[in-house]
Amino acid sequence: MTKDTTTTSNDYDTVPYPGGAFPGTHPSHLAMVGRLCQVETPEPKNCRVLELGCAVGANIAPMAISLPDSEFVGIDLSAKQVEYGNQMIKDAGIKNVELKHLDITEVTPDLGKFDYIICHGVYSWVPANVQEAILKAGKELLTDKGIQYVSYNTLPGWNLRGVIRDMMRYHVQHLETPEEKIAQARGLLEFLSKSVKTGSEAYATLMKDEAELLRKRGDYYIYHEHLEAENEPLYFHQFVDRVDKAGLRYVADTAVSTMVAQMFDDDAAEILRDVPVLQREQYMDFLRARMFRCSLLAHQTVDVSYRMHPSVIEPLHVRLHQPAFIEQSNEDQSMTTWQYGGQKWTTAAPFTGVIEKLQRGFPGWASVKELTADIEDAELRQSVMESLLMSHMQGLVALSYSPVDFCTKVSDAPTCNEMARTQLKYGNKVTTLLHSDYFVAQPQQRLLLEHMDGTNSSEQLAKVLADAVNQGHLQVSDKDGKVENLDDDFYTSIVNRELERFVALAMLAG
Numbered sequence: 001m002t003k004d005t006t007t008t009s010n011d012y013d014t015v016p017y018p019g020g021a022f023p024g025t026h027p028s029h030l031a032m033v034g035r036l037c038q039v040e041t042p043e044p045k046n047c048r049v050l051e052l053g054c055a056v057g058a059n060i061a062p063m064a065i066s067l068p069d070s071e072f073v074g075i076d077l078s079a080k081q082v083e084y085g086n087q088m089i090k091d092a093g094i095k096n097v098e099l100k101h102l103d104i105t106e107v108t109p110d111l112g113k114f115d116y117i118i119c120h121g122v123y124s125w126v127p128a129n130v131q132e133a134i135l136k137a138g139k140e141l142l143t144d145k146g147i148q149y150v151s152y153n154t155l156p157g158w159n160l161r162g163v164i165r166d167m168m169r170y171h172v173q174h175l176e177t178p179e180e181k182i183a184q185a186r187g188l189l190e191f192l193s194k195s196v197k198t199g200s201e202a203y204a205t206l207m208k209d210e211a212e213l214l215r216k217r218g219d220y221y222i223y224h225e226h227l228e229a230e231n232e233p234l235y236f237h238q239f240v241d242r243v244d245k246a247g248l249r250y251v252a253d254t255a256v257s258t259m260v261a262q263m264f265d266d267d268a269a270e271i272l273r274d275v276p277v278l279q280r281e282q283y284m285d286f287l288r289a290r291m292f293r294c295s296l297l298a299h300q301t302v303d304v305s306y307r308m309h310p311s312v313i314e315p316l317h318v319r320l321h322q323p324a325f326i327e328q329s330n331e332d333q334s335m336t337t338w339q340y341g342g343q344k345w346t347t348a349a350p351f352t353g354v355i356e357k358l359q360r361g362f363p364g365w366a367s368v369k370e371l372t373a374d375i376e377d378a379e380l381r382q383s384v385m386e387s388l389l390m391s392h393m394q395g396l397v398a399l400s401y402s403p404v405d406f407c408t409k410v411s412d413a414p415t416c417n418e419m420a421r422t423q424l425k426y427g428n429k430v431t432t433l434l435h436s437d438y439f440v441a442q443p444q445q446r447l448l449l450e451h452m453d454g455t456n457s458s459e460q461l462a463k464v465l466a467d468a469v470n471q472g473h474l475q476v477s478d479k480d481g482k483v484e485n486l487d488d489d490f491y492t493s494i495v496n497r498e499l500e501r502f503v504a505l506a507m508l509a510g
């Protein structure tokens with residue numbers, strides 16, 4: 001691919017990438033996906049992790065806190081981002097993570113072996129020699145049963161988005177500064193989405209959908225996704241060929257639910273059922289016009305099985321994504337229908353009992369072994385595990401190999417997780433204990449989280465809010481945006497509501 005001058009090689013110093021926490025890259029998740037495919041993945045609680053293109057370390061720094069006995073190394077080409085990230089890591093007192101200013105092409109075995117190598121949002125945006133170096137790092141640095149995670153833009157879906165990119169790059173080619181380029185790129189898309197008049201409904205819809213999407217994304221995203229000199233989407237089969245040439249093998253994608261053909265209509269599912277996995281994955285990308293993949297790789301010596309016997313989930317942990325409410329049960333309680341985040345979910349006994357337990361423990365994790373321990377009949381136990389596995393494949397429940405513990409009830413002295421309290425000093429984005437991002441939008445939430453250091457009760461937190469309002473530092477409102485009486489009950493109700501929210505978000509360590 002030819003280099004051009006639309007952007008320069010120091011782009012991430014000029015327009016830094018804030019990054020974030022990606023749950024699908026956490027070692028507990030990667031280990032879980034490996035286990036589903038019967039790979040004996042390394043123990044996340046005591047592992048070494050390398051992130052290639054880690055930016056400011058917003059992904060691995062919270063991981064390092066969540067796995068204190070594991071060791072994390074991040075490398076990035078942008079000196080500015082590495083310096084910023086290391087300052088934050090020092091500030092947070094995290095001892096088991098280090099960011100290095102290093103080019104991926106200069107990685108050598110001196111870094112040691114790693115159980116998990118993560119490379120998110122880099123592969124499609126770097127030249128061919130760096131792409132080769134990413135896979136070479138997997139081949140040379142992965143431990144025997146280690147897993148490498150690589151995400152990339154895929155075809156045919158990206159052909160659609162590429163139309164937007166081409167037009168934006170044409171439009172900004174004579175501009176100098178990133179600010180001008182971003183503003184003009186946004187302007188062009190708005191203009192197109194409002195003014196396109198063709199006989200093609202599909203083209204007008206594409207413009208509108210992309211404009212809608214990009215309105216919600218930050219400037220850094222437009223700059224690095226659409227205006228970046230390098231952006232090479234590729235077909236899954238092309239990626240798998242490269243992986244093969246690098247001496248590695250494809251294991252699975254990080255969201256295994258995308259690997260199930262049943263999400264298509266019966267005829268398509270029937271046709272896809274007997275197609276070998278790698279080809280099936282490619283045809284499913286054709287069906288979905290898939291734009292992005294997060295693929296997991298391993299050494300070619302690692303055996304992978306896609307037969308997924310239900311017992312593979314026995315060593316795992318499970319949780320509901322959202323609360324489940326019983327809508328109705330039939331008379332003998334053999335079938336139950338749940339309201340589950342806007343959809344209906346029907347379960348049969350004894351699986352229903354398992355969902356009831358998960359609901360009682362929501363939003364927490366439960367061990368599959370313990371959840372099913374009281375089902376004495378081996379066949380029934382097996383069928384419950386099969387239902388859990390199917391529910392995961394349908395995106396209804398989350399699985400993890402060794403999840404991070406968090407508080408599922410409001411305690412006497414609610415404690416915000418350590419990483420989030422440090423992150424609040426740098427901005428509004430914090431990491432939950434499910435390793436995902438949360439934007440602290442309201443000043444009252446920020447104030448509470450800052451004071452949730454394990455020394456304040458709910459009553460004291462209510463007083464913190466009242467003091468801030470009385471001193472004119474804060475304005476508060478109830479959930480309907482109203483202020484009735486600024487009395488103790490009002491502040492207590494706000495604190496209780498926010499604490500419940502923090503519990504549901506897995507923000508509380510105690």
Ligand SMILES: C[S@@+](CC[C@H](N)C(=O)[O-])C[C@H]1O[C@@H](n2cnc3c(N)ncnc32)[C@H](O)[C@@H]1O
Nearest residue numbers: 012017019020053055076077078103104120121
């Ligand atoms: C789009 S950002 C993704 C950052 C982060 N992984 C994330 O997903 O939030 C790409 C990152 O890769 C880094 N990068 C690009 N080329 C690199 C290279 N040759 N060696 C090391 N880092 C590189 C950039 O500096 C940038 O921080």
